Amino acid sequence: MNGVHDMGGMHGHGPIAPEADEPLWHAPWEARIFGITRAMTFPKGFNIDRFRHLRELLPPDLYLARAYYDHWYAVCIAALLDGGLATADEIRHGRAAPGGARRNDAVRADQVWQSQKSQGIFTRELETPPLFAIGQRVRARNINPAGHTRLPRYVRGKVGVVHLHHGGHVFADTNAHMQGEVPQHLYTVAFSMRELWGPEASARDEACLDLWESYLEPA
Amino acid sequence: MSQHSHAHDDDLAHHHDIHSELPSDPALRVKALESLLTEKGLVDPAAIDAWIEIYESKIGPRNGAKVVAKAWVDPAYKQRLRSDATKAIGELDFLGRQGQHIVAVENTPEVHNLVVCTLCSCYPLSILGLPPAWYKSAPYRSRAVLDPRGVLKEFGTDLPEHVKIRVWDSTAEVRYLVVPERPAGTEHLSEEQLAALVTRDSMIGVAKVKAP
Numbered sequence: 001m002n003g004v005h006d007m008g009g010m011h012g013h014g015p016i017a018p019e020a021d022e023p024l025w026h027a028p029w030e031a032r033i034f035g036i037t038r039a040m041t042f043p044k045g046f047n048i049d050r051f052r053h054l055r056e057l058l059p060p061d062l063y064l065a066r067a068y069y070d071h072w073y074a075v076c077i078a079a080l081l082d083g084g085l086a087t088a089d090e091i092r093h094g095r096a097a098p099g100g101a102r103r104n105d106a107v108r109a110d111q112v113w114q115s116q117k118s119q120g121i122f123t124r125e126l127e128t129p130p131l132f133a134i135g136q137r138v139r140a141r142n143i144n145p146a147g148h149t150r151l152p153r154y155v156r157g158k159v160g161v162v163h164l165h166h167g168g169h170v171f172a173d174t175n176a177h178m179q180g181e182v183p184q185h186l187y188t189v190a191f192s193m194r195e196l197w198g199p200e201a202s203a204r205d206e207a208c209l210d211l212w213e214s215y216l217e218p219a
Numbered sequence: 220m221s222q223h224s225h226a227h228d229d230d231l232a233h234h235h236d237i238h239s240e241l242p243s244d245p246a247l248r249v250k251a252l253e254s255l256l257t258e259k260g261l262v263d264p265a266a267i268d269a270w271i272e273i274y275e276s277k278i279g280p281r282n283g284a285k286v287v288a289k290a291w292v293d294p295a296y297k298q299r300l301r302s303d304a305t306k307a308i309g310e311l312d313f314l315g316r317q318g319q320h321i322v323a324v325e326n327t328p329e330v331h332n333l334v335v336c337t338l339c340s341c342y343p344l345s346i347l348g349l350p351p352a353w354y355k356s357a358p359y360r361s362r363a364v365l366d367p368r369g370v371l372k373e374f375g376t377d378l379p380e381h382v383k384i385r386v387w388d389s390t391a392e393v394r395y396l397v398v399p400e401r402p403a404g405t406e407h408l409s410e411e412q413l414a415a416l417v418t419r420d421s422m423i424g425v426a427k428v429k430a431p
Contacts (some may be wrong), residue, residue, distance in 0.1 A: 008337030008364045008388065012248040013357035016373050018420075020297040022351050024275060029246040032253055033265030034274070034349075040256055052339050062238060068340070068355045070245045076252065078234040085261060088237050094251025096258045101262035109269040116273055116345075120316040150390045152337055154364065162389055166324065166393055177309075186391055197365060207364045210391035 002153060004060040009154040009197070030069040037072050038115075039107050043083020048120075049176035053148040054078045123184035126168035126202040131171055131185065131213055134160045138189060140211065148176035151215045155207075158195050159219045163208055164188035171212055185213040224286065266300050279348035282313045283396055284417035286346060289317065290323075291401045292410045301325065308346060318345025320395050324387065325398040326424070331382050332397045333424035334372070336389040341395035347419055364388055374425040390403035403428040 007013075025031045054075045058066075062074070080086040090097055094127040107115065132138055142157040143149070150172045190208045193201040221333060241248050256262040269367040286308055290297040299308040305325035308314060314321075324332040336342065337360050353359050364372050367384045371377070378384065387395040399421040405413060408431075420426035 005338055007357055007361040008367075010357075010361035013361050016356065016362075016370065017359045018351065018353045018374065022396070024349060026245065026352070029236040029249040031271045032267065033245075033249045034264060034357060035270040036249070036253055036256065038270040039332070055339065058235055062235065065359065067245065068352065073239065073245060073249055073252065074235060077237065080261075082231055086255060086259065088240075088257055089339060090259075091237065091252065091272070092240060094254045096255060098260065098309055102258070105261055106263045106265055107266045109265040112269040112273065116278075116315045120392070123320060123321045152388070152390065162353075166391075167318070167392075169320075169391060172391065186393070187407050190385070194375035202368070202384070204366060204381075205384045207388055209388045210286040210393050212391070217416060 001056060001148065002144055003056045004063050005056040006153050007018075008152045015189055016085075022129070026067075033069050033072050037076055039112070040076065041085070041103065041106050043085060045178045046079060046083065047075060047175055047178075049148060049170075049172040050079075050178065051075055052172075053176040053202050054082075061157045070135070087148065111153060123166075124168040124181065126185065128185075130165055130166075130187075131180040132162050132216060134162050134165055135218040138162055139189075140189070140215055141214070141217055147173065149173050151211065152209070154196060155211075156187075159193055160189040160191035160195070160209075162187050163190040166210070169212070171214075173212075182192055187211055187213070187216070189216070193197060226360065250334060252330075271339050272348055278315070278345060280346075280417075280419035281350075282311075283343070283346040283419070283422045284414040285311060286323075286396065287398055287417045288312065288410045288414035290398055291413055297398075300398070308396075313346050315345035317341070318343045320393045320394055321346070321396055322399050323396045324334065324385065326400045326427075328400070329381075329384060330388060331369050331371075331378055331424065332395070334387045334389065334395045334397060335360060337361070337364055338388075338390060341389035341392075341394065343396055345394075346396055347422060349358070351419070371425060374420065376426055393422060397424040399424075399428045402428050404430045 055071050056075055057132050077091050139159045140155045166186040168183040170181040171184050174180050174182045188208050190206045193205040194203050237352055275356055290300050300323045304321045308321055340355040364386050367386050412418045415429050
């Protein structure tokens with residue numbers, strides 16, 4: 001979706017302003033929502049791509065105004081509502097409706113380290129050979145899907161060179177809609193800044209993006 | 220993916236309408252959410268504590284700094300890191316969520332690497348821990364790909380014109396570790412002393428490593 005989350009190339013957001021000696025958390029609630037997001041039971045089939053999609057569905061004014069970890073809160077409640085795991089009333093009041101069944105399958109503390117070490121592997125074996133070779137010129141397709149995509153606007157229609165091939169990876173665009181992993185070859189494509197931003201940009205500098213095969217066409 | 224509007228996503232977006240009815244203070248909302256999830260058996264508060272503890276004490280930029288220092292002192296390790304960083308970092312047992320597929324990109328006198336995620340906040344958590352606020356902010360996400368030299372100057376890093384900048388936009392599940400240049404005058408330092416010099420910012424690519 002062409003949302004406000006797709007920020008590459010925008011002006012007007014101000015200086016970067018890194019904090020000196022930034023703490024890990026800026027308030028205790030940040031740690032709690034981080035831990036909740038890691039530990040809670042999400043609806044069946046929920047995945048990280050869906051998490052990202054729910055985040056980018058935040059209305060643009062909220063997306064820009066709210067603190068980073070408040071986005072995580074918004075994703076958690078959207079996932080609970082969408083998956084039927086909680087009602088709006090329950091979220092408003094912080095109390096379960098009377099008579100609801102209590103589950104007993106939440107992740108336990110002694111399972112957390114194993115989850116940290118073993119989860120998040122997105123490579124998949126593919127039987128089809130890659131369409132593109134390292135060094136080949138490719139064009140990022142000009143597509144504007146209303147759903148989730150990881151093809152940023154600033155490279156659409158632009159020509160780059162295949163720099164790395166990563167093998168098969170879970171395809172974010174389908175996974176985010178719970179339409180399956182449908183793995184594809186993933187490539188790093190290098191685009192010259194001049195191709196992306198015009199003749200005044202550096203002829204030497206490059207932006208490298210990880211792009212799935214269906215984002216690309218021969219150039 | 221088609222360009223038609225997804226009816227189901229419109230429903231999902233409506234789940235965000237609830238925000239206008241909730242307290243503005245996130246501390247209150249998060250507390251209520253934790254109570255609700257605990258009551259429904261959808262979360263174990265001890266597991267929340269355990270996740271926080273992992274990121275406070277086990278996972279952080281010290282992991283990445285050990286990888287960099289080892290690459291500086293051990294040419295064979297550096298070669299393994301160049302050819303298959305995932306495997307080389309696995310040797311030190313630093314793989315994990317948001318850091319199972321890693322590419323190491325090496326700064327040299329000719330090339331400087333910078334990492335960003337323009338679409339969200341992807342970051343090599345397993346080797347660098349939680350990202351700093353500026354990395355997740357709109358100013359950095361918007362301008363790192365448009366004006367990397369200007370962004371680097373905001374961090375006090377002024378690169379000569381002849382140095383090529385490569386910006387790595389983390390658009391998939393591959394995570395990037397910048398291997399900064401080893402500063403001159405550190406030949407006498409041990410691997411452990413070198414690791415202590417390597418900052419988080421130098422492994423994102425916004426700063427250089429300074430000699431002590």
